[in-house]
Amino acid sequence: MTRTVKLGSLKIGAKYPVRIKGMLKSPYSNIDTLIKEAKLLEKEGAEALRMAIKEERDVKLVLLLKKEITLPLVADIHFHYRFALKAIEGGFDGIRLNPLNITSKKEVTRVVCAAKAHKIPIRIGINSGGFKRSFGSPESQAKEMVSVVGDYLKILEKENFFDIMVSLKGSDVRTTAIANEFFAKKFDYPLHLGITATGTFLNGVVKSSIGLGGLLSKSIGNVIRVSLTAPSYWEIRIAKQILAALSLRKLGPEIISCPTCSRCEVDLIKIVDKFDKALLQSHLEKPLHIAIMGCVVNGPGEARQADIGVAFGNKKAVVFKKDKIIKQTDEKNIITDLFKEVERL
Ligand code: SF4
Incomplete structure (x- = not known):
């Protein structure tokens, strides 16, 4: 000690x-x-x-x-x-x-x-x-x-x-x-x-x-x-x-995103980067898990386990809140739409 x-x-x-x-x-x-x-x-x-x-x-x-x-x-x-x-x-x-x-x-x-x-x-x-x-x-x-x-x-x-x-x-x-x-x-x-x-x-x-x-x-x-x-x-x-x-400190929102592969049809790296910047600027302190996943293989599963998440597929974005689909949107609007939902949590 x-x-x-x-x-x-x-x-x-x-x-x-x-x-x-x-x-x-x-x-x-x-x-x-x-x-x-x-x-x-x-x-x-x-x-x-x-x-x-x-x-x-x-x-x-x-x-x-x-x-x-x-x-x-x-x-x-x-x-x-x-x-x-x-x-x-x-x-x-x-x-x-x-x-x-x-x-x-x-x-x-x-x-x-x-x-x-x-x-x-x-x-x-x-x-x-x-x-x-x-x-x-x-x-x-x-x-x-x-x-x-x-x-x-x-x-x-x-x-x-x-x-x-x-x-x-x-x-x-x-x-x-x-x-x-x-x-x-x-x-x-x-x-x-x-x-x-x-x-x-x-x-x-x-x-x-x-x-x-x-x-x-x-x-x-x-x-x-x-x-x-x-x-x-x-x-x-x-x-x-x-x-x-190391779970020694709780931070504000945490993004869980996939590494992307050839199944991903959107520019996920750019989307995650933009969303991360928006989170930083917002100074949100809630310890939320936000999943941003490139396709339907692991996307819906990870998105459901997070507080809120999005899974892409066919250029569409499906937003999940726990077990429920709460919104369908697209690559162009996902940052704004997801951010609005995060603020509501
Ligand atoms: S979630 Fe889909 S796009 Fe992302 S790495 Fe896994 S299989 Fe590839």
């Missing part, structure tokens, strides 16, 4: 839902863009946000952001322990320390004492890319990551400080999975999961889904952060989808 940690008003631990963390990516030189991004991530469903602190003046942004959003803000600190002290005093709800680049016990102890005084948690966040040497296998790297974190934990615990979260991120799924599984067997601190430096959008989605999904399905992980080389709102959307796929 993992401990509970409080990040602002957000409780994190075994008794609470898996939380979604986002990252602010806008340049700090443009405050309006930064605020816009933070608001968007809050609207998309982020429950905490992290921001990199590269210089002392970055710390001041926390107060500006706190006027605009209600999410807890975490300062991401590397190399300079003094930035951590400034971030704690400046109003951040949590800080992340990298055990591979803030290594002096004296400096870490000063940060821990400040965090304790301000009652804020520290995440010890190690990334595989932070090592200055290479490893023979994902296992050996994962073990070294856990060993480094274990030694760092002793510095914090020596000060009777236990408001700790840990992350062990590799740029590959295996290293990340082994490190987190190994850590979870030995320690009871909440884990923030992520795969770092995931590559292209598609690689990132696949690696995050397998890596985070695999660990979550073993009940390992309390916070997830999807990292993509893509706009930050995608990271929140993918994180929500991962949790929904």
Whole structure:
């Protein structure tokens, strides 16, 4: 059973839902863009946000952001322990320390004492890319990551400080999975999961889904952060989808659509894409299943099992609500007609 940690008003631990963390990516030189991004991530469903602190003046942004959003803000600190002290005093709800680049016990102890005084948690966040040497296998790297974190934990615990979260991120799924599984067997601190430096959008989605999904399905992980080389709102959307796929989170309406084959006589890919966009824009929150199926082979069956569904055939579209046919329409009008029925549910 993992401990509970409080990040602002957000409780994190075994008794609470898996939380979604986002990252602010806008340049700090443009405050309006930064605020816009933070608001968007809050609207998309982020429950905490992290921001990199590269210089002392970055710390001041926390107060500006706190006027605009209600999410807890975490300062991401590397190399300079003094930035951590400034971030704690400046109003951040949590800080992340990298055990591979803030290594002096004296400096870490000063940060821990400040965090304790301000009652804020520290995440010890190690990334595989932070090592200055290479490893023979994902296992050996994962073990070294856990060993480094274990030694760092002793510095914090020596000060009777236990408001700790840990992350062990590799740029590959295996290293990340082994490190987190190994850590979870030995320690009871909440884990923030992520795969770092995931590559292209598609690689990132696949690696995050397998890596985070695999660990979550073993009940390992309390916070997830999807990292993509893509706009930050995608990271929140993918994180929500991962949790929904594991039934750890209820999303709004979910489309169930077939992959199409030569039996399909309509442009189903386009129809599903258009309908998905309409749903996104509508901000409907009802957890409905909407089936959109290409033909009569599996179409009526799937459509009947959903809350509402459509099956195409002979260029016609038959709309089902549970067991009943409620409408017949066509390819041209299906988006509008189906949407009207969804809104009525
Ligand atoms: S529902 Fe019909 S069109 Fe879609 S994949 Fe199955 S057989 Fe093909």
